[in-house]
Amino acid sequence: MFVQLKETLQAGGRIDRDQAEWLFTACPDEELRELAQIVRGRYHAPTAASWLKMAIVNYTNVCVARCDYCAFYRFPGQPDTYTLSFEQVRAKIDALVALGGDMVGFNGGFHPDLSLEHYTELFAKCRATFPELAFYEMTIAEFMFVAKRGKWSYADAAKAFADSGTRWITGGGSEVLDDAFRMRHSPGKYKVEDYYDAQRAVLNAGMGSTATMVIGFDESLEERLNHIERLRSFQDQEDGRLTSFLCWTYKPYETELGGAEVSLNEYLRWMATCRIYLDNIKHLRTSVLTRNNDAMMGLAYGADDFDLPTEDEVTQSAGATISHDFEGVLNSARELGFDPQHRSPFPVWTDAQ
Ligand code: SF4
DSSP states (O other): OHHHHHHHHTTTTTOOHHHHHHHHHHHHHHHHHHHHHHHHHHTSOOOEEEEEEEEOOHHHHBBBSSSSOOSSBBEEEEEEEEBBOOHHHHHHHHHHHTTTTOEEOOOOOTTTOOOOHHHHHHHHHHHHHHHHHHHHBBBBBHHHHHHTTTTTOOOHHHHHHHHHHBBBOOOOOOOOOOHHHHHHHHHTTHHHHHHHHHHHHHTTTTOOEEEEEOOSSSSOHHHHHHHHHHHHHHHHHHHTTEEEEEEEEOOTTTOOOOOOOOOHHHHHHHHHHHHOOTTTSSSSEEEEEHGGGGGGGGGGGOOEEEEEEEEEEEEEEETTOOOOOOOHHHHHHHHOOOOOEEEEOOTTTTTOO
């Protein structure tokens, strides 16, 4: 199987779902890395790697979705809920700037009292105050909730965000895009087709978006494969408009679901499988947020890019530890033979035309 797949990939070909399953479950590690580097090499030089510094600002922990894998949210009315004012958001962004940061990702709960206009005003103030930074202003999951709450169609809501100056609504909040998984763990959040309808509306409004995935809950391999199969198909249909794919691992501490973290080897093998299968996504990102310095090994399994995170309360609530020893992470990449270079935020696909 390895020789056949190698020939296919060297000829610029594509693997199918069964072959992806074989890669993850049976391909020896060294051969898996070799195949991942073939697809990586279609887009990037062998030792190239890029990074930027990013804070995730969690503007509210109020959420009505009740995902059982989430240690961050509080239901409305609970005593330890919060919603940050603009001044509080600004203080967090000031802290990022002091650390030499490049980008802010906003991520919060499904707050039932915050309207689309609340978000567009908050984000516009942030852009005006920090014109030197890039902003990931929402995730698709939050976007869907805000649109539904205000009875907006996805197209109209996306247009309203784009008209207000929003550049990115990222593919966060996707975890495992499989309806059986979603029914088990977050039945009120969305259905998979709904997710892609929303993401298509975001892209059609001229904004950028990304793909993400989280592994290590109780998802089956079948469910993981459903996620990447549907994602590749969507990316084909949308002419490659999703900029990047980021996979990270579930942190189980303090969550209702509980469980144990997946091993580093499982994470790396899944990363390589994704690099090979998702051949229509240019950038594959490895997660320092959930794997710390070990994430740099992902570069050898097909990744080419990563964030140096400065804060993210969502994953920290569930056990993630964030270090500001940025040079230590970069040195880990160098020790593996990579040449990590600071980059500018990726352009929105419309800018790149
Ligand atoms: S993962 Fe997001 S949507 Fe789900 S409960 Fe947590 S904050 Fe809410």
